Amino acid sequence: MSTLGIVMLVHTALDRAEQVARHWTASGCPVVIHVDRKVKKTTYSQFVKSCSDDPLILFSDRHVCDWGGWGIVAASQSAATLLLERFSEVHHVYLSSGACLPLRPVTELVNYLADRKRVDFIESATTRDVTWTVGGLDLERFTFRFPFSWRKQRRLFDAHVRLQRALGIRRAVPEGLVPHMGSQWWCLTRQTLSAILQDPKRRIYDRYFQQVWIPDESYFQTLARLYSTQIESRSLTLSKFDYQGRPHIFYDDHLQLLRRSDCFVARKVWHRADRLYQAFLTDQAGAMKPAEPNPGKIDRLFAKAMERRTRGRDGLYMQSRFPSLNKGCGLTAFPYSVFQGFTDLFSDFQPWLTNATGSRVHGHLFSPERARFGGNETVLNGGLSDSAKLRDYNPEAFITNLIWNTRGERQCFQFGPSDLQKINTFLAFDKNAKISIITGAWAISLFRSNMNFADIRAEAARLQQVETQQLRVLKSLDAKADIRIWSLSEFVESPMEQLQTIIDDIGAPHLRPVTEAPKMVDLTGFGKFLQNLKNQGMHPYLTGDFSADDVFDTQVKPFRKPYLVK
Amino acid sequence: MRLRRKRRLLRCMRKRRELNVKQDATNVIQPDDILLMSVIRNEKIRLPYFLDYYRKLGVDHFLFVDNDSDDGSAEFLTQQPDVSVWNTQASYRRATFGVDWVNYLLRSYAHGHWVLTVDPDEFFIYPFCDTRPIRALTDWLDDTSVRSFGTMLIDMYPRGPIEETPYQEGQNPFEVAPWFDTGNYMISRNPTYGNLWIQGGPRSRVFFYETPSKAPALNKIPLVKWDRRYTYVSSTHALLPRGLNQVYEQNGGEKTSGALLHAKLLDTLGDKAHEELSRGQHYRQSDEYRAYAERLQDGPVFWNEWSEKFINWRQLEILGLMSKGNWA
Numbered sequence: 001m002s003t004l005g006i007v008m009l010v011h012t013a014l015d016r017a018e019q020v021a022r023h024w025t026a027s028g029c030p031v032v033i034h035v036d037r038k039v040k041k042t043t044y045s046q047f048v049k050s051c052s053d054d055p056l057i058l059f060s061d062r063h064v065c066d067w068g069g070w071g072i073v074a075a076s077q078s079a080a081t082l083l084l085e086r087f088s089e090v091h092h093v094y095l096s097s098g099a100c101l102p103l104r105p106v107t108e109l110v111n112y113l114a115d116r117k118r119v120d121f122i123e124s125a126t127t128r129d130v131t132w133t134v135g136g137l138d139l140e141r142f143t144f145r146f147p148f149s150w151r152k153q154r155r156l157f158d159a160h161v162r163l164q165r166a167l168g169i170r171r172a173v174p175e176g177l178v179p180h181m182g183s184q185w186w187c188l189t190r191q192t193l194s195a196i197l198q199d200p201k202r203r204i205y206d207r208y209f210q211q212v213w214i215p216d217e218s219y220f221q222t223l224a225r226l227y228s229t230q231i232e233s234r235s236l237t238l239s240k241f242d243y244q245g246r247p248h249i250f251y252d253d254h255l256q257l258l259r260r261s262d263c264f265v266a267r268k269v270w271h272r273a274d275r276l277y278q279a280f281l282t283d284q285a286g287a288m289k290p291a292e293p294n295p296g297k298i299d300r301l302f303a304k305a306m307e308r309r310t311r312g313r314d315g316l317y318m319q320s321r322f323p324s325l326n327k328g329c330g331l332t333a334f335p336y337s338v339f340q341g342f343t344d345l346f347s348d349f350q351p352w353l354t355n356a357t358g359s360r361v362h363g364h365l366f367s368p369e370r371a372r373f374g375g376n377e378t379v380l381n382g383g384l385s386d387s388a389k390l391r392d393y394n395p396e397a398f399i400t401n402l403i404w405n406t407r408g409e410r411q412c413f414q415f416g417p418s419d420l421q422k423i424n425t426f427l428a429f430d431k432n433a434k435i436s437i438i439t440g441a442w443a444i445s446l447f448r449s450n451m452n453f454a455d456i457r458a459e460a461a462r463l464q465q466v467e468t469q470q471l472r473v474l475k476s477l478d479a480k481a482d483i484r485i486w487s488l489s490e491f492v493e494s495p496m497e498q499l500q501t502i503i504d505d506i507g508a509p510h511l512r513p514v515t516e517a518p519k520m521v522d523l524t525g526f527g528k529f530l531q532n533l534k535n536q537g538m539h540p541y542l543t544g545d546f547s548a549d550d551v552f553d554t555q556v557k558p559f560r561k562p563y564l565v566k
Numbered sequence: 567m568r569l570r571r572k573r574r575l576l577r578c579m580r581k582r583r584e585l586n587v588k589q590d591a592t593n594v595i596q597p598d599d600i601l602l603m604s605v606i607r608n609e610k611i612r613l614p615y616f617l618d619y620y621r622k623l624g625v626d627h628f629l630f631v632d633n634d635s636d637d638g639s640a641e642f643l644t645q646q647p648d649v650s651v652w653n654t655q656a657s658y659r660r661a662t663f664g665v666d667w668v669n670y671l672l673r674s675y676a677h678g679h680w681v682l683t684v685d686p687d688e689f690f691i692y693p694f695c696d697t698r699p700i701r702a703l704t705d706w707l708d709d710t711s712v713r714s715f716g717t718m719l720i721d722m723y724p725r726g727p728i729e730e731t732p733y734q735e736g737q738n739p740f741e742v743a744p745w746f747d748t749g750n751y752m753i754s755r756n757p758t759y760g761n762l763w764i765q766g767g768p769r770s771r772v773f774f775y776e777t778p779s780k781a782p783a784l785n786k787i788p789l790v791k792w793d794r795r796y797t798y799v800s801s802t803h804a805l806l807p808r809g810l811n812q813v814y815e816q817n818g819g820e821k822t823s824g825a826l827l828h829a830k831l832l833d834t835l836g837d838k839a840h841e842e843l844s845r846g847q848h849y850r851q852s853d854e855y856r857a858y859a860e861r862l863q864d865g866p867v868f869w870n871e872w873s874e875k876f877i878n879w880r881q882l883e884i885l886g887l888m889s890k891g892n893w894a
Binding site for chain 1: 699
């Protein structure tokens, strides 16, 4: 007979439990099974009967096991007592569940434990060092009382906790005990386990722990600290929990991952994962080399899953992720730039920007006629249509889709007061938006247009009003976008400097030295034009000050030396 | 809302008289069987592959309402051992587009079961569906106390004009129509029922670009651990009580979700559109089918250079059209 004994707690999938139990006994390890009292009597007796031909399988007294309740501890106590009593050779007792699956040959585990005769494997940490508690209760689970079920009577549970907090009710931890917590799946030596079970003060301890919340994670973990000569604070069972404290489940497709983990036992395995049971319970020869357990890969897999569930992918809107605007997460997937007024001032701004930054430059995406995609495309990545009606039906979806579909590639687009203004609030609140605005630049296009002056005047008044509204939105205190605003006069004073900061902002990785400036339109007579507007009672205050006699310098100075990135 | 739900339930009880049982095999349903519910009309050509697909996923029993088919659908279905069929000649529209019949049958046979309610041209995809049967998903949902599972309908289309590659009975429709749109879906929240309202995809792009608000809804909640108090309110887009529509996360995370591949844009669409148009039995006076019939005359091509060819669920996951959530 083996020196390793197994305690198995079972409540469903009894056929799998039997299969695993027989796997243990085949290598000589006795198994004591505890079946939840909630399992029907007929099912239970049938189970007992089908195991009766194996003398190494015994059944302990049954208790009702509820999650977070005392029953699980009571079950472990009864089963462990029986195991120690009936199988005197047993040196280590391994606590497992019906959904546990041994991954390595049993003899390897037996040898591993034989090499560590005095070691108790039990994860046991003080409350201060534990970060994984569900419900935010750590020390309080030892000092409050918990008469209500967390799963079934959540409101009462929470109310009762609040009440105890408010009234400052505390109960004393029995003398000599330092609360410890850890995974409920342990492997203890006969010496330690029997010391716990035969402790003269066990009645006091039991009474105390019956009122502790989730005692199965703290009873043995705390008491082992009293008696063990050598604790290895880790569990030999690979068991990972999700963000709600439920164990992750292993399926057939985890086979390779489990093989490479070198862990002895894994929990919890889906009871219909036929391939896993088949692979790990039969072909012992193809098992792993002796090695220390190394669950790193599995850890990462589950950590990623947790992140997916709690944080998700920024800028993604889909059937199971729809964050509200004010939740503080990124509204879009990737940084992008918005330019307003630049195409009015520079005749070749778009090709120049493409050249200088290597990013994808679009025209006026929100133009009233249609979305002007770069390269005059009618459909963009992801099947995004240029139809203005589709876009205006849900402009936020349009922009988030565009940025999501092209994630990894910087997008730039032009904007202006003649475009759809509904999108402004969204842009202002998006921390990925870099918005550069030359206010009043729309006046240049009017100046160069061939319209009647009365129409120009009316249009100028309209555009100015729209732009003023827009600036009000962008300048609101809680705007998160990165916004730069120049008046037109400010900008034309030193255009290259401003353009350089913009390019720096974009920070493209393959920045070519910019040697050429974009071509500024001829502004001769612009000052006079503005004066004419003023004379007609329309004050274009957003352009800034231009003197009527055109004394400002419209010629962009050529670069003295090539532009270099730091 | 409670009243609305009760009214729906009463209505479905009234409408049960319209259903005549054709084949009742519901006595073989086991307590934890996974069921599938579907309303069909003249879908004979689709049924063999449909049954095959869902049997492989692990559906144990099928419930069909046959709305007066005359192409042998009913005869085909009654030959299947794991299928129960009800026949009705009543108006699809007056049964709230079939929802009343569905509600009645679910109430009668699906209480306590996981049940998948899909149209015969919808194919359910969920994370790990190539390695784990649907029961792995429902067991996990049970474990995590989730009662309903959200999906988005993804319209699939062929490379050329739809009549050029005819669909053959028994064939996987996505051999003919493997292409889809990856990133042009528009979402808003429906404040009445708390569900998301998703529109977009190729049908919006080609049929409804002038009238986007009329584009069909793509949000669906087809998989539910049914209770006799539950009701669908409009197709499978929304349920009552409203908590069941909360299949999405609002604080930034992603819940686990799937997709329904929609094999509608096949060569069968033209005939269907004309038939349905003349019957006028569909939502909003069959506006949708009117648009199809008009546009189909010019032989539209849905494909464009940004169309993506379907590979597997992982591809949809990466594209953000479904999510593993915390199921690993």
